[in-house]
Amino acid sequence: MPSRNYPEHDINVVFDYIHSIVSRGHVAKNAPDEMSFLNRLFSALPVEAVEYGMQFLHGRRDLPSSCDEILPLFIRFTNLLEYCEIVEKMEDIPVLPTPEELQIRIRMNQTLDELEKPFCTPLLGFKYNKDLPEGTIDPASLPSGSGRNTSNETGAEETSHTDSSPNQLTSSESQDESSSSLHLMNDIAPVFLCRDALRTALFYEEKLGFHAAHLDDESMPHIRLRRDNIEIVLVSCESEELVSAFAQVQELKHKKGLYDLYIFASEPKMLQMELESSGVTILRSLEESDKTPHKNREFTFTDIDGRRICVSQRLQ
Numbered sequence: 001m002p003s004r005n006y007p008e009h010d011i012n013v014v015f016d017y018i019h020s021i022v023s024r025g026h027v028a029k030n031a032p033d034e035m036s037f038l039n040r041l042f043s044a045l046p047v048e049a050v051e052y053g054m055q056f057l058h059g060r061r062d063l064p065s066s067c068d069e070i071l072p073l074f075i076r077f078t079n080l081l082e083y084c085e086i087v088e089k090m091e092d093i094p095v096l097p098t099p100e101e102l103q104i105r106i107r108m109n110q111t112l113d114e115l116e117k118p119f120c121t122p123l124l125g126f127k128y129n130k131d132l133p134e135g136t137i138d139p140a141s142l143p144s145g146s147g148r149n150t151s152n153e154t155g156a157e158e159t160s161h162t163d164s165s166p167n168q169l170t171s172s173e174s175q176d177e178s179s180s181s182l183h184l185m186n187d188i189a190p191v192f193l194c195r196d197a198l199r200t201a202l203f204y205e206e207k208l209g210f211h212a213a214h215l216d217d218e219s220m221p222h223i224r225l226r227r228d229n230i231e232i233v234l235v236s237c238e239s240e241e242l243v244s245a246f247a248q249v250q251e252l253k254h255k256k257g258l259y260d261l262y263i264f265a266s267e268p269k270m271l272q273m274e275l276e277s278s279g280v281t282i283l284r285s286l287e288e289s290d291k292t293p294h295k296n297r298e299f300t301f302t303d304i305d306g307r308r309i310c311v312s313q314r315l316q
Contacts, residue, residue, distance in 0.1 A: 002081040006057060011050055012267065014057070014081065015039055019270050021084040023277070026091075028112075034080055034119040037128040041073055043266040053077060072123055083115040189224070189231040190261060193246050194305060197223050197236040203304035204232070207278045230263060250306065259300070260307035268311050272299045283308065 007013050015035070022031050042050055052067050056074040067074075086108050093101050120128045194200045201223045204210040210225040210232070223234040237243050250260065265271050272286055284300040298312035 002057065002078055002085055004081075004085055006054075006081075008058060009051065009054055011042060011054055012269065014054075015267060016269055018080060018084050019273065021087055023273070027083075027087055028116045028119060030119045031080075031083070031116075033128055034076075037120060037123070037126075038073065038077055038080060039267060039270075041124060041126065042077075045070065045073075057081070070124065076118060076123060079115055079118060083112060086112055086115070187229075187231060189233050191233045191235055192260075192305070192307070193237050193243065194234050195237065195243055197234040200234050200303070200305055201225060207280050208275065208303075209278075232261075254308060258308075259310045261309045263309065263311045265311050265313065268297060268299060268313055271311055275301055 004017075006017075018035050021027070022035055042053065045053075049067070049070055052063050053070075053074045056063060056067075056071075057078055063071075090105065090108050093105050097105060192200065201210075201212040204225050205212050208227065210227040210230075213224050213226070214222065225232040225234065237246075253260065269286055272282065276282060281302050282299060283302055284298075286297055286299045289298050298310055300308055300310045302308055
């Protein structure tokens with residue numbers, strides 16, 4: 001079982017710790033995938049279920065019967081935490097250990113081997129596949145774990161795990177009453193005008209983790225970028241007049257403090273750390289926004305064409 005002291009309610013802090021250990025290396029190749037898999041499953045659960053997961057982490061075992069179906073997620077969560085703690089402890093063992101320290105290292109390695117076995121195995125009916133777009137988990141197919149014993153409730157609206165954690169799903173009763181039950185509009189994809197769409201696409205792939213693909217009509221100068229639930233269409237423009245006009249509008253927007261794209265993220269801290277490690281220019285960090293009153297937890301970065309993109313947690 002994990003032995004560190006963790007916050008009682010803030011699961012974001014726990015995932016920050018996991019990310020800090022995994023990002024150092026010296027872990028199983030699929031450890032980052034396991035972290036991503038569990039994080040996405042937690043993000044699709046109701047806020048009550050996430051809270052029960054934190055209680056399970058702190059040793060509570062008398063959880064409501066409605067948690068029975070999602071108990072495997074709680075177990076995998078604590079399993080990954082224990083794994084990270086052991087990896088961290090092994091860093092303190094010297095390169096040239098004493099016989100006693102060598103025995104400790106051997107036992108730790110054996111434990112790590114056992115803890116690695118469930119990594120990325122199917123969970124709650126889902127199977128992790130890093131070759132597929134992330135964020136495709138259907139919240140409606142997850143157990144509610146809400147303590148209300150209403151297994152047929154489905155999630156629809158994005159809210160937060162806690163006061164500062166977004167991308168949480170509540171019952172369908174919280175949806176906008178004016179929203180139609182038949183969604184004729186499913187997704188949006190902003191269109192970015194580029195001098196060189198291939199150059200821009202390469203930046204988004206190498207630095208931002210997007211996957212690029214041409215649209216069905218290969219004769220069209222479009223490139224489709226996708227990551228998680230975000231999709232962007234890049235369009236090459238040979239009209240210097242149009243590109244110049246677009247640049248002037250962009251400059252005016254930036255002077256007014258406006259963004260070119262606004263993204264809601266479930267774990268902005270993890271995303272900021274990822275982009276920083278890729279060399280992306282961060283214009284305003286989460287740490288800076290946390291010091292500003294009446295400001296969402298957000299950070300801003302710029303892409304290769306100078307667009308300003310803001311990443312924020314959605315508040316409930």
